[in-house]
Amino acid sequence: MADEPKKQVNPKLIAAFVSSTQNVLKTMVQIDSKIGKPSQKFDSQPSYDVSGIVGFSGEVVGSVVISFREQSALDIVEAFCGEKLDLHSEDFADAVGELSNMIAGNAKKDFGLEANIGIPSVIIGTGHSIARLRDVPCVVIPCSSEVGDFAVEVNIKQMSCVPA
Amino acid sequence: MVMKFLLVDDSRTMRNIWKKVLSSLENSETVEAGDGVEGLNAIKENGPVDIMLIDWNMPNMDGLTMVKKVRETDKATPIIMVTTEAEKPRIIEAIKAGVNNYVVKPFTPDALLGKIDETLKRAGQTA
Numbered sequence: 001m002a003d004e005p006k007k008q009v010n011p012k013l014i015a016a017f018v019s020s021t022q023n024v025l026k027t028m029v030q031i032d033s034k035i036g037k038p039s040q041k042f043d044s045q046p047s048y049d050v051s052g053i054v055g056f057s058g059e060v061v062g063s064v065v066i067s068f069r070e071q072s073a074l075d076i077v078e079a080f081c082g083e084k085l086d087l088h089s090e091d092f093a094d095a096v097g098e099l100s101n102m103i104a105g106n107a108k109k110d111f112g113l114e115a116n117i118g119i120p121s122v123i124i125g126t127g128h129s130i131a132r133l134r135d136v137p138c139v140v141i142p143c144s145s146e147v148g149d150f151a152v153e154v155n156i157k158q159m160s161c162v163p164a
Numbered sequence: 165m166v167m168k169f170l171l172v173d174d175s176r177t178m179r180n181i182w183k184k185v186l187s188s189l190e191n192s193e194t195v196e197a198g199d200g201v202e203g204l205n206a207i208k209e210n211g212p213v214d215i216m217l218i219d220w221n222m223p224n225m226d227g228l229t230m231v232k233k234v235r236e237t238d239k240a241t242p243i244i245m246v247t248t249e250a251e252k253p254r255i256i257e258a259i260k261a262g263v264n265n266y267v268v269k270p271f272t273p274d275a276l277l278g279k280i281d282e283t284l285k286r287a288g289q290t291a
Contacts, residue, residue, distance in 0.1 A: 027270035028181075081177055082184065091176060098175040101221075102269050105248020109268075117248070119174070119223055 052100025072148025200225025
């Protein structure tokens, strides 16, 4: 059987993540971030080595991954927390998770849809893979800031209305 | 007079940020909890607090459930929900559950302090 064509991601949902990322970093970390041109990603490996993952359910399902270079993650977390944290400490993972939570939650309010976000997970280490929805593209939003590069990887789809 | 804050969020990072913001207030004391269950236990163990800051999405017991349980016996202690849930229906749901004010993450320190001040004034107290 031929593969089903992938659904397109609603650009409004992508725009919500762009706005949210800039807002969260500016407000909580006092960092200006520049957003590059979104593109599609076809492999399961995130862009960088530290991933904050938040799942969506409800009228939007899937996940968003905030992916950081190791050093960028360390620097952003230091600016967020006000102290240097060890890459492998619980507090570091907690900080990455909370940033991811805020980016996902802040984006969700602009969806215009009923969606829930899960509690974030954090993975640290080069070469990890993330299982994604297969029937919708993963859109990578590249970001740069004074403390380094990171990416917001959006793999979500709107659920069709189910008749009563 | 010492003002006692109960801080309930599963993120220790966020609780530390709240504590840092509150450190600018004179005579503030904090009690922390990592979820709604711990929050309710903290009230039992530490006695009444003057104001609660509660996150919504937490494991074991979420913030909305904790607020409802608190309000079963305590209608008076001011509660501020501090959360990423920003949609109007959610805010209405939280107010119906008994929260007195609402702060959406991300927030600036001044925004949080402003909401605390506003909430306490409405309750007839000052920080």
